[in-house]
Amino acid sequence: MQIFSTFEHSSYLELVLSVLKEIGIDQHQIMAVPMNNRTEERKLFDTLHRSDGISLFDKGAAIAVAFSVIGTSIGFVLEWGPIYWGLIAGTIGFLVGFLIDLFIYKVLHKRKRILRGKKSEVVLVIECPKEQAEKVEKILWDHLALGVARIEV
Numbered sequence: 001m002q003i004f005s006t007f008e009h010s011s012y013l014e015l016v017l018s019v020l021k022e023i024g025i026d027q028h029q030i031m032a033v034p035m036n037n038r039t040e041e042r043k044l045f046d047t048l049h050r051s052d053g054i055s056l057f058d059k060g061a062a063i064a065v066a067f068s069v070i071g072t073s074i075g076f077v078l079e080w081g082p083i084y085w086g087l088i089a090g091t092i093g094f095l096v097g098f099l100i101d102l103f104i105y106k107v108l109h110k111r112k113r114i115l116r117g118k119k120s121e122v123v124l125v126i127e128c129p130k131e132q133a134e135k136v137e138k139i140l141w142d143h144l145a146l147g148v149a150r151i152e153v
Contacts, residue, residue, distance in 0.1 A: 016143040031125040060097030067093025
């Protein structure tokens with residue numbers, strides 16, 4: 001029986017390893033694989049084949065509508081007329097909204113990621129007899145495993 005589980009880098013991982021050794025699971029039956037952290041920055045602009053769910057268009061579109069309505073209203077008394085001033089104000093509004101979103105995702109979210117200290121996980125693979133599988137799985141859940149899966153070999 002093979003049991004797979006994921007843990008954060010923490011003292012709970014060390015506790016699980018020591019408890020597993022105490023119940024009779026040998027060291028060569030346990031494999032811990034630390035995952036590597038992402039080194040490159042995420043791309044903000046989506047392509048046809050990849051989308052990360054972050055939209056830089058939403059705020060820009062909303063502010064563009066508001067600015068174009070105001071620009072059109074003011075354009076009735078200005079020289080170029082309401083159409084040109086509505087288009088100019090809409091463009092300016094879109095750029096303002098786009099830059100606000102860009103600032104939020106590039107500066108504020110990056111700062112939160114650094115403060116939170118994003119760490120990668122550790123994948124733990126345990127090979128044990130079928131009789132011990134329930135007990136091992138319970139130990140893993142009790143020590144705050146992020147996920148557990150069991151496979152019969």
